Amino acid sequence: MPPHNLSEVIDGIMQYIDNNDITIDELIQYVKAPDFPTGGTIYGYDGVKEAFHTGKGRVVMRGKAIIENVNDRECIIVSEIPYQVNKADMIKKNADLVNDGKIEGISTIRDESDRKG
Structure with missing residues (x-):
């Protein structure tokens, strides 16, 4: 699993605690995407959404x-x-x-x- 921004993850956990029926699409509003330590830009969000939904996804990045x-x-x-x-x-x-x-x-x-x- 790629690294994520800790404060975004905490926000997502708080939302899940408040509503354990939260959908993945609603959760993505709080945990938007991985947060990579070397930087880089994610091109296209479809791979990120697919990874959140299925556990697998292709994330295209550029320096x-x-x-x-x-x-x-x-x-x-x-x-x-x-x-x-x-x-x-x-x-x-x-x-x-x-x-x-x-x-x-x-x-x-x-x-x-x-x-x-």
Whole structure:
């Protein structure tokens, strides 16, 4: 089970205590979706709803990146990655694509994250 926001879960539990006949669709108003520690954006809510209803569902996620100018160069800053994507593997795969000439215009790839992200 993916992680969820604790305060949303508590709100959902309180609603269930007040009304143990609450439907899943009503409960979803309080526990909206998983809350992933690495960030990322959920695309399409159907998979989330299916998971709440059946216990199985496909949640499509994307990371977040911005382009910044640093020392007169454009830099792609990846600030969030999808849940359970291994950061080191992602960096290696991107470096391989650059080295194989499949992605052009990137001169350096490095991990500048720390314990806080």
